[in-house]
Amino acid sequence: EAQVTQNPRYLITVTGKKLTVTCSQNMNHEYMSWYRQDPGLGLRQIYYSMNVEVTDKGDVPEGYKVSRKEKRNFPLILESPSPNQTSLYFCASRGYQETQYFGPGTRLLVL
Amino acid sequence: AQSVTQLGSHVSVSEGALVLLRCNYSSSVPPYLFWYVQYPNQGLQLLLKYTSAATLVKGINGFEAEFKKSETSFHLTKPSAHMSDAAEYFCAVSVPGSCTTGKLIFGQGTTLQVKP
Numbered sequence: 001e002a003q004v005t006q007n008p009r010y011l012i013t014v015t016g017k018k019l020t021v022t023c024s025q026n027m028n029h030e031y032m033s034w035y036r037q038d039p040g041l042g043l044r045q046i047y048y049s050m051n052v053e054v055t056d057k058g059d060v061p062e063g064y065k066v067s068r069k070e071k072r073n074f075p076l077i078l079e080s081p082s083p084n085q086t087s088l089y090f091c092a093s094r095g096y097q098e099t100q101y102f103g104p105g106t107r108l109l110v111l
Numbered sequence: 112a113q114s115v116t117q118l119g120s121h122v123s124v125s126e127g128a129l130v131l132l133r134c135n136y137s138s139s140v141p142p143y144l145f146w147y148v149q150y151p152n153q154g155l156q157l158l159l160k161y162t163s164a165a166t167l168v169k170g171i172n173g174f175e176a177e178f179k180k181s182e183t184s185f186h187l188t189k190p191s192a193h194m195s196d197a198a199e200y201f202c203a204v205s206v207p208g209s210c211t212t213g214k215l216i217f218g219q220g221t222t223l224q225v226k227p
Contacts, residue, residue, distance in 0.1 A: 033214060040120070042201060042217035043155075058214060090154060092215075097162045098143045098205040100215055102155040 002027045004103035006091050012109045013081055021076045021106045023091030029101075031094035032074040036060065036087040037105075043090065049074055081110045113138045113204045117218035125226050130174075130189040132221050134202030137183065144185045145203040145215065146176055155201065161185060172196070197225045 004025045013019055025032065033048035035058075045058030049068040063085055065077040074093075078085060091103040118133040136142060146158040159170025166178040176187045185202060199222050203215040 035217075040219055042115075042219045043203075043215070044217075045214040048214060097160065098215075099145070099157060099160060101157075102147075104154040 002101070004091055004093055004101050006089075006103035006106050008106060009104060010107050012111065014111050015082055016080050018077070018079050019081060019108075020078075021089060021091075021108075023074045023076065023103060024072050025074075025091075025093040025101070026072065027093060027095060027101065028071065029093035029095055030071070032068070033058065033092050033094070033100070034064070034066065034074070034076050035090045035092065037090060038087055046076070046089075078108075081108075083110050086110045113142060113216045115202050115204050115216055115218035117200075117202050117221050119221055120219060121222045121224065123224040123226060124192045126194055127191050130187070130192045130196065130223065132187040132200050132202075132223065134176075134185045134187065134218060135183055136185060136202070136204045138204055143205045144176075144178060145205070146170065146174070146185075146187050147201045147203060149199045149201065149220075151198070158187070158200075192223075192225045194225050194227065197223055199223070 007022045030051045034046040035043040037043045044060050046064050047066040049055045086109050089106045092100040094100045114137040116135045144161040147155040148158050149155050159168045161168050161178045169175045174189045199220050201220050202218040205215050
């Protein structure tokens with residue numbers, strides 16, 4: 001089954017404690033991205049990757065890092081999380097005709 | 112630059128009534144347009160998309176949308192609402208063939224409530 005998976009689905013952490021949210025897709029897509037969803041703001045792109053070892057900033061990259069060492073994986077790293085990064089995060093991979101396929105989401109609470 | 116505006120953050124309809132969710136876009140080049148649905152505690156699921164073929168696009172679960180270039184609109188409709196349609200709906204625009212960000216620009220979302 002074609003899918004995008006994310007882990008963990010729920011995460012509670014404290015300010016400053018580094019964390020990683022994993023993302024994996026099995027569709028052999030080159031393009032992947034991370035979005036965050038906040039009430040009233042829709043989804044905003046954090047980072048994207050055009051291919052292995054090619055990443056760039058989206059609209060709201062501050063406080064985040066990514067890496068793309070393998071085509072299927074695109075982890076999101078918060079090296080020093082802050083409360084304003086409390087949000088719902090989605091990983092997506094892009095296929096034919098710009099259609100993006102989303103993971104199930106990771107709900108993060110930073111205390 | 113592209114942008115999307117969804118008119119109405121909350122829409123309430125009775126079961127069996129027409130569903131109309133409004134979306135207007137701004138794009139300097141012919142866009143691709145999408146509607147996604149998000150059920151509670153779930154990810155985003157593609158409802159339908161417009162990619163410059165037919166202007167009336169049919170999607171899953173009885174939804175359809177019409178691309179109107181003159182009005183820069185891509186409103187989502189369903190003739191008869193069902194209780195299971197209660198969810199949040201997002202309109203999004205993308206620029207085809209973009210070699211830079213290739214991102215989707217999302218509207219703010221519209222929560223659809225269906226009353227018995």
